[in-house]
Amino acid sequence: MSTRFYRALRVLGIADWIPEETVRRLPLYLRAALELAGQGADRVSSQRLADHLGLTPWLIRKDFSYFGDLGTRGVGYDTEALVCRIKKILRLDVTRNAVLVGVGRLGSALLEYGGFRRYGLRIVAAYDRDRARVGKTLGGVRIKHVDQLATMESRGIDMGIIAVPEESAQEVVSTILEAGIQGILSFSPGHIVAPKKVKVITIDIAMDLARLPYYLSSRRK
């Protein structure tokens, strides 16, 4: 369907379509707005946000234009309003809970990392296969055995974070999908199969590191 069609809907206040790339940048805008608000800025311009994030002002204005009038011409954007608006769109206006599966080095780093809180994200349950880890508490969360995953109390848990070895990733995903999880962040290499309505975001560190050499040394643009 056309951009124009959705633009028309937005004017009527009932649109909820936002380009994929814009959605990808929304968390960046949220972080920038929170940081600049923390520095005491009541208002920010697209220029200031752009400088902060290494983007361009017109891209930011275009992005913001998808969700209605937000700024004041000649002045800028109200920082507080910006934070609220983006949180609402990202559905971060209520705290979102996640279950973590795999409490190895990466998993425990995630459990103990406090930086998610700022965005209304919490890890409220953790599972591991290794019995040596089960029972321990990390970041305020007691680790349970994966065998209990199938009977997980999933009420209020929206997302799953997968930090298990590649070979068990798909199995774990299938299990938590049955528990009703609707979004997955996977750190396992490899393609995760899930129903279309379930969003899967994969962070494959090796893949990112592997494309870095491509850009080394002088290369014609």
Next chain:
Amino acid sequence: MSTRFYRALRVLGIADWIPEETVRRLPLYLRAALELAGQGADRVSSQRLADHLGLTPWLIRKDFSYFGDLGTRGVGYDTEALVCRIKKILRLDVTRNAVLVGVGRLGSALLEYGGFRRYGLRIVAAYDRDRARVGKTLGGVRIKHVDQLATMESRGIDMGIIAVPEESAQEVVSTILEAGIQGILSFSPGHIVAPKKVKVITIDIAMDLARLPYYLSSRRK
């Protein structure tokens, strides 16, 4: 400059332009080719690769078309040749060495992760600010103090991996840039400033997790 222009160059064997999105997928193709080769497949079709990666055959063929004739019509791609070709383009045909700065939980996970080797990537040096960690050996690498970073022996080191807290990231980056590092993989939130010729890839886990709720269907269980 036009696609057509570069296509013409490629035919002459001197082209080296590849679309950004294609470069992003090249490591995926490399991984798939290595995996399917490991399963004993001498030849793979674009269909098989697509199934393996969750992509479409025509996208893969288009991507491959940017770097010259590679497949055999009616047959497919020679797996071995595919691996070599992609490694060469990604400049992974020789082992690439990286320096790691920040050996916290995430950093030590990276140090001990063996999966990079497969792609010709190695972490050959590690630095941390915490004196309790300095001197220890992880993943075969002895940890040095960040004060020694400025005098790092950077010969043969192409890339830097930044896993330090947000507030020290830019400082660390500036230091290793002076040592001649040309590519950076950063796990620190926030925008990293670097000269244009230096490629910076940022993995911001919180940003990825924060956009996941956007995709949750409004129907609650």
Next chain:
DNA sequence: GCATGTGAAGGAATTCACAGCA
């Protein structure tokens, strides 16, 4: 017949240029 390779079409994202408003 079968799978690649590629112009052309279609679609999406970014940039531009400037109108609109405080």
Next chain:
DNA sequence: TGCTGTGAATTCCTTCACATGC
């Protein structure tokens, strides 16, 4: 004047359709 908001132009990416060659 200064900064937002947005159609139009541009650039970039993906999909399609089919020619090509084993």
